Amino acid sequence: MDLILDLTFPELASLLKEWNEPDYRALQIWQGLYQHFWKAPEEFTNIPALLRTRLKAELNFAPLIPSTILQSSDRQTIKTLFRLPDGKAIEAVLMRYEKRNTLCISTQVGCAMGCVFCATGQMGFTRHLSSGEIVAQVMHYARLLYDQGEVVTNVVVMGMGEPFHNYDHTLAAIDRLNDPDGYNFGARRFTISTVGLIPAIRKFTSEKRQVNLAISLHAADDTLRASMLPVDKRYPLDELLQACQEYVAATGRRITFEWALVNGVNDTPEQAHLLARKLKGLLCHVNAIPLNPTEGYSGLATTRQHADKFKEVLSLSGIPCTIRLRRGMDIRAGCGQLASKS
Ligand code: SAH
Ligand code: SF4
Numbered sequence: 001m002d003l004i005l006d007l008t009f010p011e012l013a014s015l016l017k018e019w020n021e022p023d024y025r026a027l028q029i030w031q032g033l034y035q036h037f038w039k040a041p042e043e044f045t046n047i048p049a050l051l052r053t054r055l056k057a058e059l060n061f062a063p064l065i066p067s068t069i070l071q072s073s074d075r076q077t078i079k080t081l082f083r084l085p086d087g088k089a090i091e092a093v094l095m096r097y098e099k100r101n102t103l104c105i106s107t108q109v110g111c112a113m114g115c116v117f118c119a120t121g122q123m124g125f126t127r128h129l130s131s132g133e134i135v136a137q138v139m140h141y142a143r144l145l146y147d148q149g150e151v152v153t154n155v156v157v158m159g160m161g162e163p164f165h166n167y168d169h170t171l172a173a174i175d176r177l178n179d180p181d182g183y184n185f186g187a188r189r190f191t192i193s194t195v196g197l198i199p200a201i202r203k204f205t206s207e208k209r210q211v212n213l214a215i216s217l218h219a220a221d222d223t224l225r226a227s228m229l230p231v232d233k234r235y236p237l238d239e240l241l242q243a244c245q246e247y248v249a250a251t252g253r254r255i256t257f258e259w260a261l262v263n264g265v266n267d268t269p270e271q272a273h274l275l276a277r278k279l280k281g282l283l284c285h286v287n288a289i290p291l292n293p294t295e296g297y298s299g300l301a302t303t304r305q306h307a308d309k310f311k312e313v314l315s316l317s318g319i320p321c322t323i324r325l326r327r328g329m330d331i332r333a334g335c336g337q338l339a340s341k342s
Helices: 009-018 024-034 049-058 119-123 131-146 163-178 198-206 222-228 237-251 269-279 304-316
Strands: 065-071 077-083 089-097 100-104 108-110 125-128 154-157 190-194 212-216 255-261 284-290 321-323
Touching: 009 024, 077 131, 089 131, 100 131, 125 163, 131 163, 154 163, 163 190, 163 198, 190 198, 198 212, 198 237, 212 237, 237 255, 237 269, 255 304, 269 284, 269 304, 284 304, 304 321
Parallel strands: 100 154, 154 190, 190 212, 212 255, 255 284, 284 321
Antiparallel strands: 065 077, 077 089, 089 100, 108 125
16 A cells, blocks of 8 residues: 655645545645654544545555564663564664754665674665655654653754665655645755765756755774775775765765774874875865774774874864764664664
């Protein structure tokens, strides 16, 4: 059965037209979905019962069934495992600290990119999510927060999967959530993270969106980077950084580089110096995070001393760097720890 959340507004409107409904119905339903967060046809009490019955018979309103919900011991992180209509599963995480409610959402079941330190990469690729399955993760948490008088403040597309490998569905999901007549979630409050698929970065650049872009770098030379991120063989570092330069030049937006600090591997002063040289003059920010443990990778997290030194080398070269705290470790909700075996 088709997912109602897969439909764009024009698609919903034309479907209702085919059903001989008056023009204003589409907006009523759209607002029910994206402003009232109704998740079943029964909740649409402002439309005729007959139409509710037809909607129920012809469209799936609930593509994600929350099946395991874990809360971290500090109660700031919630991870939900969702069952999809075909029985596959994905995870999405809500992180609540200070005044932010940040969602980390998935774009694929598994991932084809095979980054060695990532649990999602270790499970391989199963399939892309549809735009509606991506949207539904946000609506799930939007509803949960709404019931507590709160809202989602940021969405990071950094869960399972490589968003630029599923480019069209990912951007369609963002567009749908962005709709002023619907959920109206500002483009600037989204961040997409990519492992570095250059053609997609160029396409994204040409679309001049307000969405933030983050690039998973993790190493400052191709030998090291290719040993961690197989995709580097296809899209080497200097070409990737060239595409990043073009992005910054075309959009005027700052780009974020992500770096999982692995003890003795990429947290060395040599890597930091090399990175500083490569990023010189680029409007950017380095987000470094101590590696989160995963079953399939034996590398260890950096130490406090190495991380501080890494940051210092970059800072002295004028490159802003933040060392992020690891969150949600006890429920395996950290970066790179999402996988769908519950
Ligand atoms: N596929 C995209 C987005 C999902 S991964 C990408 O790779 O960018 C989100 C971030 O978590 C990426 O920066 C990724 O490199 C990082 N990551 C993966 N495994 C990790 C781990 N074990 N510890 C810390 N960060 C990790
Ligand atoms: Fe895929 Fe990103 Fe994990 Fe690499 S880090 S395997 S691209 S999800």
